Amino acid sequence: MASADDDDRWLVIDGRRWRRTDPALPAQIAERLRSHLGRARSAVGTAKRAGDDEAVAAARRRVGLAKHGLGERGPRWWDDEVAARVGRAEEALDELDTIAPPRADGDDGVNA
Template structure:
């Protein structure tokens, strides 16, 4: 599976025309792998939970991992730029970049 496109500033990936905050670039590779492993383990636990089971603890683990990765919570950049997480790319300052990129693919 190929990696999703990343905005020129590296802050977001684009999935189905929607911006999703990218992982913090300052994470050490081993720490990032550990957090992704934790995230996937927690998601698997949610998927394998029996119907009617309280999955709150697993969802909390997902949230903690995503926050540590920088994909949720406060933005990881410090230049004051707004957060466009979960916005349609064509409704953001990345619209022109996206339109040009889509024409090339």
């Protein structure tokens, strides 16, 4: 039987276990990272349809950065102090904002 900790850490879909987003992340940071993740996933599909391997690789890197920031990849978030986890998320967000800045109209796809 799964423990409560396991339920907080993992999500099972179709028998496959996926790491959950770090629940300690401030909501605004997590929302912005999810926005980047969605835009990056869309960019992967667009680049694949265009047959642009370099753009696919760049978009997949953005997906990886967002997932690391959310705690879904990389070090297990439950093994680190909250401050370190939030710091990793902020670093990922800063890098993503540099690579793929929010739109010029200020709408980053996240509801304020």
